[in-house]
Amino acid sequence: MTSAIDPRRAQLRRLKTLALGLLLLMLAGFAVSHWQGERGIWAWVSAFCEAAAVGALADWFAVVALFRRPMGLPIPHTAIIPRSKERIGASLALFVRDQFLEPTVLLAKLQVFDPASRLGSWLADPARSRMLADMARGWALQALDFFDEAAVRRQLHSFVVQQLRQWNAAATAGELLGLLTADGRHQRVLDEGLQRLGRWLEQPEVKERASQLIVRYIQREWPTLSSTVNWVKP
Numbered sequence: 133m134t135s136a137i138d139p140r141r142a143q144l145r146r147l148k149t150l151a152l153g154l155l156l157l158m159l160a161g162f163a164v165s166h167w168q169g170e171r172g173i174w175a176w177v178s179a180f181c182e183a184a185a186v187g188a189l190a191d192w193f194a195v196v197a198l199f200r201r202p203m204g205l206p207i208p209h210t211a212i213i214p215r216s217k218e219r220i221g222a223s224l225a226l227f228v229r230d231q232f233l234e235p236t237v238l239l240a241k242l243q244v245f246d247p248a249s250r251l252g253s254w255l256a257d258p259a260r261s262r263m264l265a266d267m268a269r270g271w272a273l274q275a276l277d278f279f280d281e282a283a284v285r286r287q288l289h290s291f292v293v294q295q296l297r298q299w300n301a302a303a304t305a306g307e308l309l310g311l312l313t314a315d316g317r318h319q320r321v322l323d324e325g326l327q328r329l330g331r332w333l334e335q336p337e338v339k340e341r342a343s344q345l346i347v348r349y350i351q352r353e354w355p356t357l358s359s360t361v362n363w364v365k366p
Contacts, residue, residue: 151188198247 160179165178196202197210213220231237255261332338351358 155185155188158182158188 139262161177161181162185165174165181193202197207198212199214201207201210214310255264333342347358350361
């Protein structure tokens, strides 16, 4: 089975063929103008073709010298990227770290960009909010479709049981009591709770409800005492 041809490689070959053809055309133009004696219009043609050919060769050499040695010759200052890729990578990493990821620079850029305000302004539009909610709902429903309910239930049950078996309840209770009793904290908590309870009981509606509950309890548990109290004072 033949593998698919990358269209970018085909495009690169076409461009290389076009560039080579233009270079050969310029060399042919330079040769023809030189054969014509470089007089009149041929002088202009000769100058144009010569400049174009020299520029093309210079560009070819500069690009090739970045990645490999031109024609395999050990020319100094060629194959720059293969020989210096570690140094280039380290310099690029330092540049990114110092210019983009340095905390003060990053915070300054975030303050200028103000992502929270931009997000809030974007979500302030009711149509966008509904669209985002619908998308999140759709994603959640699609995610639920991937789960087997019985399998998820078994995994959760196994996880919870395992965690409960490993849990040291006595140690946890001891730590909790230690936190509550440290520096007399439990006394302050108790005092605050009693004060809040007292303020709640001082409310008239609470007093009325509490009195009704007490009267009903006495009437149910001690009816004789209740009737005697009612006879003395309703």
